[in-house]
Amino acid sequence: MASTLKQSAAPSSLQDAGVIPDVLDCFSPGIQIRVAYDNHLVTPGATLLPVQAVHMPTVTLEGSYPGRLYTLVMSDPDAPSPEHPTHREWLHWIVTDIPGGAKDIAEGTQVAAYMPPTPPKGTHRYVFTVMEQPGRESRVLRPPMQRGGFRTRAFLKEGGMEVVGATFFYAAHQNN
Secondary structure, three states: OOOOOOOOOOHHHHHHOOHHHHOOOOOOOOOEEEEEEOOEOOOOOOEEOHHHHOOOOEEEEEOOOOOOEEEEEEEEOOOOOOOOOOOOOEEEEEEEEEEOOOOOHHHOEEEEOOOOOOOOOOEEEEEEEEEEOOOOOOOOOOOOOOOEOOOHHHHHHHOOOEEEEEEEEEEEOOOO
């Protein structure tokens, strides 16, 4: 039985972890994000070993509206290290055109392939942000030229999108 993320993180937990303001501005959550990494329970702010998140997770958006489209972004605002995040943010995944009411975001279009957490130094935050796309038409959103230096705020502004949910987990560097 796969474990799931119970709900989107409350804005207060996102603020406590610095996700607001490092990645996002304050927002009013409208949907719950459910994430399943194999059999590992993930709750907002939980700590995972990178090996627990090697495979692309299953993600569902609870409370999304049929007829609307959503985008999911996963990023690491602590790259390459929390003390010196010179690559803030590192892009790990983008899925667009996720239909509201879909059972799995796999029904959307993967724009940037999933890249598992591999924190090179220290403990990193991995943030899932869900945005509602404007209108009901699919959007052509180009992947960034590089993963380092990605900006969730700029991406959502460029796409005319609004944040409707977010959550995060921590993963620490592991020696092999």
